[in-house]
Amino acid sequence: MTTASIHIVASPESWIEQAAIDQLHQTAALPGIDAVVGLPDLHAGRGIAVGAAFWSRGLVYPHLVGSDIGCGMGLWRTAMKLRKFRPDTAVRKLHGLEEAWEGDASARLAEAGLPPLPVETLGTIGGGNHFAELLRFEDVFDADLFAELNLDAQMVQLMVHSGSRGLGQAILDRHRTRHSVGALSADTPDCAAYLAEHDDAVRWAELNRAVIADRFLDRLGTEGERLLDICHNGVTPHRGGWLHRKGAAPADKGLVVIPGSRGDMTYLVRPRSGDRADAALHSLAHGAGRKWSRSEARDKLARRFRIADLERTALGSRVICEDRELIFEEAPQAYKDIHQVVHDLERHGLVDLIATLRPLVTYKTRRA
Template sequence: MDNIVKVIKSEKSWMESNAVDQLKKVAELKGVVKAVGLPDLHIGKTPVGASFITKDVIYPHLIGNDIGCGMALFSTNINKGKFKFDKVRGKLERLDGLESIDISHLIEEIHLPMKEALGTIGSGNHFAEFQQIDKVYDQDLLDELDINKGCVYLLVHSGSRGYGEYILRKYIEEHSCQKGLKENSEGYIEYFKDHDSAIEFGMLNRELIAYRLLSAIGAKDGNKLLDSTHNSIAIKELNGEKLYVHRKGAAPADVGCVVIAGTRGSNSYIVKPQANSFEYAFSVAHGAGRRWNRLSCKERLEHVYPNKSVREKLLGSNLIYNDRSIIYEEAPEAYKSIDKVIEDMLNEDMIKVVASLKPLITYKA
């Protein structure tokens, strides 16, 4: 078991022991040959912030219901000196949800199930955020990405919405997929077809969210600069063997640069993975990772912040939302330090930091 399980953390980094125990439990499943807990590892229905490699079998329940969830970074063609915070925030606050911006002409020819949900962010920690470059660590790499430190960018975090939930439920009920789907079995073949469709859904969803938000503020169409999926099963060939990389809240290390998202009000990071290897399950962290589960957040924080100061203390003025529960659930205290997550991966030579991104306005409505 010791050579199968790897947990990436420094002595000073906080990580709940229950999350590590959950990781080890999954490592006992038949066919698992590597289980990696990344620095953002935390408990979920299955471990989040983790990557598992299997042989001869796949486990759809390990990646969960939001198949295709990921992060995409878009240009806005707005110079940061011309980004008027109050004006942009006002336009976004007056929106009657993203659904009020018509995209029917863009999805008319799309043949995906539940396509009416395309272009919507969803709940939980999903978001769209206008950002600017805070610090450049590698100018040459930034130039290669065609990212200008003088411009504003839009980061979108979302996935396959209800479609992914439908797929997971289908394979649990019809194929008992939590027990594993054997390679080349009927369930395996059918699942990968649906899985790949959900990956396509998630990528298109992020593009349409960006289209709607940029349209709302009167920006020109943005170009997609980066896009990575952190909930998926990928096929990897290694030494003539076919392996299956299950990522649950883990960014791929084999697609070039990726964005690792920060917490509410903290920076995000553009990084270039350096350790694309079996040892790290071909993955890097995808964000800060939760310290507290959602159900406990309000109980932990409501006595700390009087009602009149909740919005100011927990959210600031840069968050637009319509679900009051996120005031507590998405509070900075509910997450680990993104800087510590980055530091732990740097200590392992897993990544090279390209630039940090400072949040301007976050949209979760």
Template sequence: MGNFIGDSGPDTTPCGKPAAVAHYFTEKSWIEGSALQQLADMAQMPGMLSIAGFPDLHPGKYGPVGMAALSTRLYPQLIGTDIGCGMGLFELDLPLRKFKIEKAAEALRQLETPAFGQMNSEAMDNARSLVAKADTLGTIGGGNHFCEIQAVDELLCPEASVHLDRQKTYLLVHSGSRNLGASVFAETLAGNASLDEGLDPASDAGIAWLTRHDLCVDWAALNRQIIAERAAAVLRTEVRLIADVPHNLVRAAAHGHVHYKGAAAVTAGGIAPIAGSRASLSYVVEPLAGAAISHWAISHGAGRKYDRRNMHGRTGNTRSEREGLLRNAWGGVAICDDRRLAVEEAAGAYKNAAQVVEDLAGHGLVRPLAAMKPLVTYKKVDIDHDEAKRDKGRERRQERRQKRG
């Protein structure tokens, strides 16, 4: 059971009193004081009923990341720009015994090339039907987003074999709504004088934001599916969705709306990934009935220990250090041609995912199923767009000649 701060229970707050705040982490998890202060500040927001903070908690621009908050009012700024961001876990039809890291890394470098951008896919057709301007469809984005090939490092309970197999390879995709979510958030800020008091869900402004929010959530899920299909295509294999779990969104609840910011919105009977870093283990967990008290929310990853600016100077100062950032203890490699991003996303920037899972399990929110090792992590490549356009032009000319046939 979480440690509630406040006089009321998790779902009701007496008028004039701050919302109840529950911490689902232990002293073993390092939490910045500024993140805790952001939780306390949120508790004072109008309509806020209860807040859950998780072991990956860290400061954010408009509020902390790694929390879920129930409110009678809507706060778009708590969700931010990447509406619908989440993680999709997929099974590849590529046995681990046939998997070659270097060969897979070479293939995965083609993941986002424009020449690969026009795939015939039911998911892509559906995503395009959601919004006319979808120029970033099927792309991962920057920051902590990635596409990673994984394998089971350890099965942590007998029931894990129902979902995962040590002889198979898997794909973990972390991405969101890209420019769509950013444009929706910008329009929301421009259209409302202030969001400090939140939006009434029944008002025109509240309905408008919820409608566009839902569009972004659907688009982001389809974006992850298309990324997975592209990865499978370059690897010359097939892919199957196991679980897709968003962590930047709102969901309607009995007493209001739950705001999930960097907190995985899980369901009973499902499974969920909890990402580590490109040089540490990730985990797959089963949410337990106890997660109802935390608004069916859990951590979505390890959470940042150091912000991006503070990572510069900590590592990557020499050529050997920079090369070391692209390798891990399991022989895995990271594809990241952006030197600054490689430093900002180094394993040392993140907390210990194993401790995050331990804290969640200790509070009765999850049961750990498996630890997953990273084999190939795709972050960003330098793309020769001119050459890609020339290739695409040649393909189109060849198609026209074939039609004239």
């Protein structure tokens, strides 16, 4: 059996756990996998490393994409002036966002070219590491490009991280019932059926982020314009084969946001093309990446911090998270250093830095 090539984008200063590297090697040994890339946010997942990309000439592996098909990040510029923004006021207004959206879901699905699909969770963030966040621009590294993109440091921005909710899980479950974790030959009806459902889930997830943004902007009494939306869990055609991304941002779809933890900066970057991008499978880190597992984070932090301590970050931002376990699991301390992650991408010639964004209010979940 031939093992795929493995390329890890990192530096000696990066911290990558051995378990994640072991998972990369396990995936590289799968039949038909030709190339594997680990990004600087690489960390161990449930059998599959997160922060990685996998290329195959003729096979599609649904379990390498996972259950949250279409999960990604969207960034909106809002009409809120930073000088008038009050975090306490925003926190008071952000209620009722866990309940079903009351808008015309069927119409939105039709506008997106989607068939009738579950709408109960449309417009909701979900759990885990998903969030919506209000931010401000902090440092601008490329003033010309910043101006060319018509960005304004005097306005509040909105970032949304969410996915396909239960839809992606249902698609993966159906595949596993028939094929377990086996591959699908790209020229078979079963593969065509999976890819059709996968593509619907990707578009549903993009729509979900848009509806979430609409709900947040409505609560805050303002409007917004989407700057970008990227998917970091999916499989797409690539160089005559199939590129699977598991927690990896695309470097061939325009601008990318790479968020840190809830208590750190987010980077706005422009991907580069060329030989180095080819070697990295045109993929980038999708965030800081976990340093501790969820159970480790709960065990380590619950002894040291009160919940109230984690509702404000070292940057002075506010965190809305009324799930007592989740607020420890998603604490800033559980994540790697986003500055090191992005530095590694820049050092490997994969990105140009545009700006950083500083969190103001991060919304995870709230009781009714």
